[in-house]
Amino acid sequence: MTTAKARREEIYHLAVTTGLASVEELAGRFAVTASTIRRDLARLNEQGKLARTYGGAVALGAHPEPSLRQRTGEAFEQKHAIALWAASEVKDGENILLDGGSTVGAMAHALRDRENLSVTTPGINTLQELADSPGIQVDCLGGRLRGVSQTFVGPIAEAALERMTFDRVFLGADAVTADAGLCEADQAQTRLKELMARRGDMLYVLADSTKLGKRPFHAWVRLPAPWILVTDDHADPEQVELFRRSGVTVQLVDLPPAQAA
16 A cells, blocks of 8 residues: 555656646545545645645646646647648648647647648657548657657657658747747757757747747757747737847737637
8 A cells, every 4th residue: 555655755756747736636546535635735835846736736846847738728729820820831742840849739630631741740749639640641759758748859859850851840839039049948858959940941930929038947949040930919019020130930820800809
């Protein structure tokens, strides 16, 4: 039988690797009551390991970034509109590279019914979206799995990229600035994105307007010119102008009228 100490250690590990610990999920996993899990979370909170949230807790320190599951529900309409526009750029017969992340995952969903495409990705969500698409050949960049972002990173993925080139590369980002490029939470993921950015004839960054000009982390990707920033029409005009002055092509995607109002 699992001791309380061992259970709390496992709860902390799960919160670090997935980004979120839910009371209901944890109670089912460990076959204990929700009250027991809440006491565990309270103890971990007292120890400074977890921050309490409604219905659960998130890990402090190890992975300050939100998990893929959390990000999928953020700025949903913006991401969906950006994804549809990006998918419309892809032509039949092309070989494309799709990053991990929620916005690029939404783009993969929009490509599901396409024919005669080759898609390479390090992202589990993209693999899941395209796994049963008969008209799309899917290749995976393997390596070490980052649980919080659900992407493969590391030297195995990097070595695979050296043997590939693409018509178009689509990257996601935790944040993006005109002067520094893409901001990420993890150095290994930053390194992979840096290599991905250099393997395509055309480079797109898919980032909703909430990510422009932000600097939440300390790992950065300098992007080779030229590249295209695809964002939504709620973007701060000053930020848009900064990108354009830096030589970046900015594509503003209109939101549906109900969302733009």
